[in-house]
Amino acid sequence: MTTYEQFVDPWRRRVDSADWGGITAEIDDMGGALLPRLLSDEETQDIRTLYVDDRLFRSTIDMARHRFGQGEYKYFHSPYPEPVERLEQALYPHLLPIARDWWSRLGRTAPWPDTLDEWRDQCHEAGQRKSTAILLRYGAGDWNALHRDLYGDLVFPLQVVINLNDPGIDHTGGEFLLVEQRPRAQSRGSSFTVPRGHGYLFTTRDRPVKSARGWSVAAMRHGVSTVRSGERHTLGLVFHDAV
Template identity: 65%
Template sequence: MTTTTNAKDTFARRIGGADWPAVTDEINDYGCALLPRLLTPAECADLAELYDRADLFRATIDMRRHRFGDGEYRYFDRPFPEAVRRLREELYPRLLPIARDWYAKLGRDAEWPDSLEEWLEICHRAGQERPSPILLRYETGGWNALHRDVFGDKVFPLQVVINLNAPGEDHTGGEFLLVEQRPRAQSRATATLVPQGHGLIFTTRDRPVMSKRGWSAAPVRHGVSAVRSGRRHTLGLVFHDAT
């Protein structure tokens, strides 16, 4: 058995170990849902250490310079680290039924095929060819403004973030923030402190919510609260590529 096969089986087992009906209910209720541990502490440390390997990335973004917040993030270039590639491949088919259900409720065409590879080919034919997995680094005082990760016309409505550091040990603060504009109502905010190695699924752009007129699309933005102390690294897994 090869290392590649072992890695596929490992990530498939971890992702398959989630209570997916409960995860689906939670994300339908709140627009986000925690997953069990997807990466061990050692795997988290290995990924965080890659941040200083500039050769692995296609671009580096200074959030303060662009008024996105205070911190820095880097877009991985191909080929991806094994863990990044496997997590994306194994998560996509688990998220796909939720995505299709959401678009059915909103009366939209769900164009996503059964495999991530096929979907990314569609993105590439539409001119969205640049890889989208992100590694983020926040120092003390760092934060991320509310935003959406929409990189073109082709959008997958769910994405996943994984905290590579241990809250309360490596950093304080740095909660994941989700703000949803409810139909004809005030915005609703959700804050989640993601445990080390755990995934958080969340809404990319909008999601269906029930209103008096039926299902409506509620716009959603996400960000990160101020890191009070320490350093926080996160892995962002977006399931559509960029223009």
């Protein structure tokens, strides 16, 4: 049954309606999983148009200057625009059980509290006070080097990227990339085309993988392949703040 809260919060309704059992199985297997449509066409267009309003952002990063690849991205100021904040708040309760289960398999103590607001407070108390939601813009020839979004000692092990354009129509190329390094094994690379408005859930830093000795840590990095034509915008949701 649809609650009043879900009625007035379409982003929570979309998140809650996802097959979280299937998503959990997929990210356990691959380190990443496609999410359902989280933003409508109109909402993706509205968020794309925010890019030119510098009042909404705390920092602009020229990727080539920092040797991160080629392209540009901006960190939103906090508080975030409504769709961004609502999506983070809706996603966190579904991601939390996955994160805690991963840490349990690895024999680690999970530090994440029950709510996103409490987790943000922990980040702030540890000196990680800078907002981390990202709006990225790529043009033809742009790409994003393999990396991890680590901004301090406190890290949430899962994050989400949402495509704001139509692949194959607004741009070609620009596939989302994941590379996994398993212990004593060669790296495994995967590429994914994320439909417009859909999210992609992936590993921030490392995750548990089954081994002959039980559970081992597999390091993960992510990036974006070269955009061959057109323009590609994405919204990145990172669930820990930055130093």
